[in-house]
Amino acid sequence: MTTFPARARSPLPGSTGTRAPSLSEVDFERSPFLVIWETTQACDLACVHCRAEARPERDRRELSTAEAKALMRRVRSFGRPLFVLTGGDPAKRPDLVELVAYGAELGLRMGLTPSGTPLVTPELIAELRSVGLSRLAVSLDGPTPAQHDGFRGVDGSYDWTLGMLKAAREVGLSTQVNTTVSRRTLSDFEAMARLVDGLGISLWSVFFLVPTGRARMEDLPSAEEVERIFERMYELSAGVPFDIKSTAAPQYRRMILQRQVKERKEGSRSEAPSPLTAGVGFSLSDGVGRARGVNDGNGFLFVSHRGDVYPSGFLPLPAGNVRDQDVVRLYRDHEMFRSLRDPDRLKGKCGSCEFRSICGGSRARAWAMTGDPLESDPLCTHVPTRYLKRVERGEAEEVQTYFANRIPGWGRRAGATSRGSAQLPILPSRAVTERERIDGEC
Ligand code: SF4
Numbered sequence: 001m002t003t004f005p006a007r008a009r010s011p012l013p014g015s016t017g018t019r020a021p022s023l024s025e026v027d028f029e030r031s032p033f034l035v036i037w038e039t040t041q042a043c044d045l046a047c048v049h050c051r052a053e054a055r056p057e058r059d060r061r062e063l064s065t066a067e068a069k070a071l072m073r074r075v076r077s078f079g080r081p082l083f084v085l086t087g088g089d090p091a092k093r094p095d096l097v098e099l100v101a102y103g104a105e106l107g108l109r110m111g112l113t114p115s116g117t118p119l120v121t122p123e124l125i126a127e128l129r130s131v132g133l134s135r136l137a138v139s140l141d142g143p144t145p146a147q148h149d150g151f152r153g154v155d156g157s158y159d160w161t162l163g164m165l166k167a168a169r170e171v172g173l174s175t176q177v178n179t180t181v182s183r184r185t186l187s188d189f190e191a192m193a194r195l196v197d198g199l200g201i202s203l204w205s206v207f208f209l210v211p212t213g214r215a216r217m218e219d220l221p222s223a224e225e226v227e228r229i230f231e232r233m234y235e236l237s238a239g240v241p242f243d244i245k246s247t248a249a250p251q252y253r254r255m256i257l258q259r260q261v262k263e264r265k266e267g268s269r270s271e272a273p274s275p276l277t278a279g280v281g282f283s284l285s286d287g288v289g290r291a292r293g294v295n296d297g298n299g300f301l302f303v304s305h306r307g308d309v310y311p312s313g314f315l316p317l318p319a320g321n322v323r324d325q326d327v328v329r330l331y332r333d334h335e336m337f338r339s340l341r342d343p344d345r346l347k348g349k350c351g352s353c354e355f356r357s358i359c360g361g362s363r364a365r366a367w368a369m370t371g372d373p374l375e376s377d378p379l380c381t382h383v384p385t386r387y388l389k390r391v392e393r394g395e396a397e398e399v400q401t402y403f404a405n406r407i408p409g410w411g412r413r414a415g416a417t418s419r420g421s422a423q424l425p426i427l428p429s430r431a432v433t434e435r436e437r438i439d440g441e442c
Pocket residue numbers: 250251254349350351353354355356359360361362376377380381382383384
């Protein structure tokens with residue numbers, strides 16, 4: 001197991017000296033903390049888990065430059081959310097620099113997640129930095145070229161990605177690495193931690209698979225395996241010179257709080273428990289920051305390349321389209337968004353959970369696996385006492401029965417606990433079917 005000695009936290013490349021707006025000032029009922037725009041579906045990679053089901057050519061129906069600028073103006077009326085250009089590969093758009101410059105001039109904090117291809121040159125990174133890009137985020141999914149390139153489907157992607165990080169460092173641009181944890185990459189986690197430790201990044205975002213797009217149910221790790229990764233993330237966050245967060249796994253916040261409560265009882269921790277104290281120093285220094293309790297549709301908003309507004313890219317249920325509806329009103333008033341922000345609307349053990357306000361489970365994974373975005377997230381080991389009492393009183397089903405009745409093909413896996421939820425379905429994802437249906441309608 002890798003151990004990292006605690007190191008002093010020094011100013012990062014790209015530090016603006018200005019903090020993000022106080023997180024307590026961001027009312028998620030009114031404004032998202034993070035808005036992601038899928039600039040294009042076009043991408044030269046062929047990743048095995050691709051959410052966007054990317055393809056090489058641009059879609060003629062993607063938002064135009066003028067439409068994108070209009071979107072950014074409306075997003076600015078939320079306040080100063082982080083506005084991230086994603087894809088596909090945003091570098092496939094010829095107006096990329098113009099859009100980043102426009103958003104920065106409006107006062108948005110601009111992020112970019114290009115694909116690891118030769119399209120993003122050191123010159124382009126320097127130009128993006130000069131027009132106001134706040135942070136560059138890249139995906140690294142394996143500790144070696146063979147593993148990463150195998151995951152991304154194109155030879156050379158590993159080297160291009162490391163080259164992008166190096167070029168960003170050289171111009172003082174803050175960086176982030178996104179890593180997908182799936183069943184096939186679980187054993188690479190320690191080697192990945194060693195790799196990212198030497199890259200000078202601000203944030204390591206560990207993404208836990210959601211079976212949408214090309215991702216398959218059988219690629220999901222078990223809840224127990226995910227919990228062990230959480231434990232390592234927490235341990236690592238005490239010693240590495242960057243922040244570590246989970247994506248599509250808000251139950252990491254639950255695990256942090258449980259761990260900190262235990263540490264206080266044992267006397268090894270004096271501060272009050274807080275999920276954000278487990279690594280939120282470096283993410284603030286470039287003005288990007290992090291927020292407490294972000295979840296799909298709750299502090300988070302996704303706009304597709306055609307302008308459809310979703311609670312997240314992994315929860316592709318359209319509330320409307322920015323071409324004929326106001327994105328601000330959709331976020332604040334649409335019934336789906338409002339229900340996703342109400343922890344009391346959650347079902348199953350998530351609905352009975354004492355952590356539902358700070359966690360709530362991945363709404364995207366709940367939908368992908370059960371067809372209902374308010375259902376319980378099956379990738380969590382925690383069984384709330386309140387839920388167990390409901391089971392004892394005959395008011396709720398035992399956890400395994402609950403998921404078996406809602407997820408086709410739910411079956412017992414070796415090592416699953418009787419109280420945990422480490423069982424996985426084996427049938428194809430309904431999310432893939434739904435995504436195809438959405439695409440077919442447009
Ligand atoms: S049961 Fe649901 S709300 Fe509770 S910690 Fe697990 S995923 Fe989060």
